[in-house]
Amino acid sequence: MTEVKHSHPRGLYVLFMAEMWERFSYYGMRALLVLYCAKQLFAHMDNPDSEAVAVYGSYTALVYLTPLIGGLIADRILGFRKAVILGGILMSIGHFVMAFEQEQVFYLALAFIIVGNGFFKPNISSIVGRLYDEGDARRDAGFTIFYMGINLGAFLAPLICGYVGEQIGWHYGFGLAGIGMVLGLLQFIYGRKHLKERAEPPDADALKHQVLPGVNKEWAVYIGSFLAVFVFWQLVQLHTFVTYMLGTIAALSVLLVAGYGISKCERIESHRLFVALVLIIFSVPFWAFFEQAGSSMNLFTDEFVNRVMFNFEIPASVFQSVNSLFILLYAIPFSMLWIWLAERDKEPSTPFKFGLGIAQVGLGFVCLWYGATTAKDGGQVAMVWLILGYMFHTTGELCVSPVGLSMVTKLSPQRITGLMMGMWFLFTAFANNLAGIIAKFTTGGEAAEAGSGVMAYGSVFGTVAGLAFGFGFFVLVIAPLLKKGMHGIN
Template sequence: MPPRNPPESSGVTQTSPQNAPTTGHPRGLYVLFGTEMWERFCYYGMRALLVLYFVEHHGWQPSRASSVFKWYTSLIYLSPLLGGFLADRYLGLRPSIVAGAVFMGIGSFFLTQDALPVFYTGLVLLVIGNGFFKPNVTTLVGRMYRPGDARRDRAFTIFYMGINLGGMLGPLVCGQWLRAHYGFNYGFGATGVAMIFSLLLFVGFRKQVERDVLAAGNTLAVGALVGQESAAKRQGEMDEAKPAAKGFAPMAGRGFIMLMGVLFGALIPVYFVSQYIQGHVPLSAVFMPVAVAGIAIWMTASLLSVKGAGRDKSLVIFILFVFQLLFWMAFEQAGNSLSFWAEFNTVRKMVFFDMEAEAYQAVNGLGIVLVAPIFAWIWLRLHRVGREPSTGMKMAISMVFLALSLLAMVGAAVAENATESRVALERVPEAIDLSTFDAGRFQFDAAKRELVVRGTLPSFVVHDVLKQSADPKYVESVEAFVRESAQASPEHPASGKLQGVPAEYDPTGAIAKTKPSWDAASATLTVNEPIDPPSRTALLSEGAPAEWRNPVRELAKKSDAARVTGFWLVLSYLLATFGELCISPVGYSMVTKLAPTRFASLFMGVWLLSNSVAQYIGGSISESWGKVTPTHYFTLFVASSAVGALLLFLLVRPVRKLMHDVH
């Protein structure tokens, strides 16, 4: 799972840690543990369903589903920057958390509706709610402890376990149970119920949280720290007075920094704007590069204003920013391409039970809960003997684990691609170009008069190829009838005449859920219920000629023999989890230690932005799923992770020197 909890580093009054308790934890910690656990249940349960909902329920292609996914997840990681700012300056922590929970609860229930405008509204409400909720719950955890309290780190460890518990239960309950047995709408509904639990828990025990914050000598007042002097500020001034590390003048020099600023602040957005002007990309593709460019210019100006050792330390943040982005770009395939793989390319049977596609995403949360104590023990043992890896080394190790994780998926893809399925077919309809489907793995062997596929033939390919082979008049009349059926009921059934129906056409079996009747003589279809999205997809597929439709469906069924064991996915998720444990705990802590105090919020925002950009880039790459072979797709991420690991290993020593006395 992506990094979820920046260490609480602001909003704490500087009271003395003397006589601070060193055993036990405030009761309020467990209130926040449950509050955050249910919120993470909501997020990860919903994320596990999202792309499969669009593909399986609405009949979309993966590219379209991935486009929505990338925007949703990138904005989810961007919204806490604004939400945290508004809470600190104007709203306060408690009202922000309550408002966020309410927004997310309403948004989750909106997702139970099939109408896409309502569904999109739900996604927007979730983004807004997350912005208010996420950063402020974490801040409250920190405010329940005095500076220097030894329990503070352990408190965040407990809090982190709650997050992963929610991240494990969400996909299991929403996907493995509700989606599999009752449908997507029930799965989304469960995320709304989870937010009700989260809200009730926080509101019901908010007084306890407030008492614990006050007992630690802290406050919930808005802007409590604005203008205060601190030891951290004095340390920042001392850093800027120190000389820069010797031998690194080119890397930390003004020329190098300005070059990077021009590259990210000018050349990248110019490229995307030119691509839009030439009609190669939509306007939406320009938004993120331009936004990143603006922040890059701001970062460059800020970095140039820092001097001495302070600039060295600041530069480390921007160097490691790139590798943080590479890591989460590949890691976050879990909610996107790996969901497609689990659904369409993996055997359901796992030892003694059937495992749904969403359930694999629970492996990460379970792995964190079980393995995190082991990693913590390893780092502690190495620290005691003076061998604990530096921040840069830990991040390099994380990239190695991630490369191995995606290498496991390459192994799975090679195994899946090794199986070839064939069915007899006289000819392919003239309107169909098979080279445009399933990355060229779906072909017609003219010599043997056989339809051939390597690996599995996913349902989204079947629906698309059959729809495109239907008479356009049929497609148009079905779309019109679907709209007219919206008010259908047993008392007032809806009827419509379909045009361009193929020979031996009978749609009643495909849309039995709507209790249809078919009059072949008049080509009239009657339904007693509204035609839902899955029934619409099935009805459109029925329009293909039977001599083409039946072999395609037979081939899809036959190709299930190419599905591979789910142990590939489990191995991949576990290796990725090991990588997360090497990068997630150190990133935020590093920023709080290295950033100059006067730019602490900006640089932390930049670090958070890396997750948003990673979601956007990773989602953009996922839009090619089904257009390139799975083997090539996963190989791309193996290469990016391996190159990132190699570069980081080469930069470990320079980065360590630029960090000066910070470890």
């Protein structure tokens, strides 16, 4: 029987609070983004919903693309602590710039958040992995607790920022999200002593080397980061180009990691790296389906779900809190379940958890599809079907996301952990872009092919459910083979 420690490092709770406030800022803005674009920014266009989901898809894709670069820079140059602080500063600027109402300023704000997230998101997750020694059975539980911090912020944000944004003014909601980001950054700076030197630069002396007259390597990174903002200012407006760019980068990254595993790793290390690569690839369908929440499901809720309760119509953006509420309810039970099973050597393997997660997101879309069919004659969808859909998405998420983050830190060679964490987010970026493409089938000409009104959504949701079941079943079938390649790491 495996001996398992139950207490966690104090640094975990520092990271919990910092990530909670950062996620408050991100999800506060996310809850409002597609609705703001559809109802105000693009309201003058012929099909504002279609343009809104395109911007949402490009933005969320780029948000998850930049961690590939930010993780690599932290691994090789800056260290995790400095990278997180840089990312927090850039994101704070972006959220406050978003409070100003002008289209190009809006895109500039998104660019600041995109670049800042690249430094913040992968590296704070990597620090969580560094708090645990190899083989520590608490790691999955630790990531689940960390994931609760993410979702506490994500739960509060739509309730506060969403309500203020829809009922008082869009930019007041965006401004509140900026305050959350500043609080997250201050929390991290204040509690950095509890990280026990596990987030420092790989070579502190190298940061002082001059790369340009009067500019050392550390400041070159900072200056380059601000210059990158102007590149992403343009990219977030180029939806088709982003699609092709992400596909190319994803393919090249697979070849890069595969080549590294073959040429630079020992046999067992190589097998583990390839299992991580396979699971990262299979995270794509999960996130492409799951991330309908902020786009097609958000618009579906606004247009077709009966949101009246006790004679009060709940703003559509507030329903973005439902997923996070279920996370808060289920995260500790899931964490305890994994530890209880680990103590008895019966914990499911990471690949098996992935298969279960993908299948459960399919169940969620079955609920949404059925709700749409009950309202096809002009009625509204009962709120219960939306809530049930979010519930199954949540149980699937708990089998994939915290477990996936933990999997990357366990199976990747330590010298490229940041890069692999960045790759996890790169493929999440590819999935988010794919999510935007899927969402467009509920709008415009694509919707006309599926039907009209609510069934434009229902048809798409039914197709997504079938695909999710197919992917989930396939991963479950190959799970024993992948487990063997992990060589004792569960």
